[in-house]
Amino acid sequence: MAYIDIYKNLVEASLSLARAKRLKRVCVGIYYTMVEIERGGVGLAYTLLPEVKKCCELRNEINFWKSSADVVVKGYLSGNPLETIIGLATINAVFNHKKDFLKDAILGDIFSEIKLNSKEEILMIGYFEPLFKKLEGRVEKIWVIDKPIEETNLKISDISDKIKLAIITASTLANKTLHSVLENLENIPEILLMGPTTPLNPEVFRFTPVTWLCGSIVKDSELLFKMVCEGKGATSFFKSGVLEKINLRVKK
Structure with missing residues (x-):
């Protein structure tokens, strides 16, 4: 069975939860990338450091801080590794704030x-x-x-x-x-x-x-942000x- 749709499904499942939300802050650390949503959750994604270093720099018009969460989520499906990992961390931040998902944890x-x-x-x-x-x-x-x-x-x-x-x-x-x-x-x-x-x-x-x-x-979240900035894993x-x-x- 093919599972290639898993990435698209993650985006679709998170879009409605991400609407009307904005990113509070972002940190791309050497091991993990952290996204925090205003009045929302915090999410992490593994930083694809070699891929990020090899890739071209993002255009000036692509920003993340204070950006609409649903726009950033869509970036997960882009071909740019930086947009991908920040998009994935945003997806995780959205899911982590949904208590219904965690009730049987x-x-x-x-x-x-x-x-x-x-x-x-x-x-x-x-x-x-x-x-x-x-x-x-x-x-x-x-x-x-x-x-x-x-x-x-x-x-x-x-x-x-x-x-x-x-x-x-x-x-x-x-x-x-x-x-x-x-x-x-x-x-x-x-x-x-x-x-x-x-x-x-x-x-x-x-x-x-x-x-x-x-x-x-x-x-x-405060200590996590500091640790991600300091390159902790x-x-x-x-x-x-x-x-x-x-x-x-x-x-x-």
């Missing part, structure tokens, strides 16, 4: 909810070092793919019958590779989309193989308490 470590068997093998798309170290020894094997699928020697089809759970970095939404990843994971029972870039809207993922959205909510965010882990089941 489970806070904290998802692996308090999902029990692992010591004989299971799991797949990690994107290397989460703290999580890898935590799970190592609790399962039989952790397969890691930390580069584009087409560039790796490991074929998911060769191991998919062994895999009971897959963890996908949500940065695949920033570089728009998630659809191709999902096409290789359709027979895996549990698929977790994980990281601060994760959009907290289960309905968007209902018709994909994703079973859990493992993202985060912002507890202190996810590990620092969680250790300082500015982010709290949150998990949403995707109902099928």
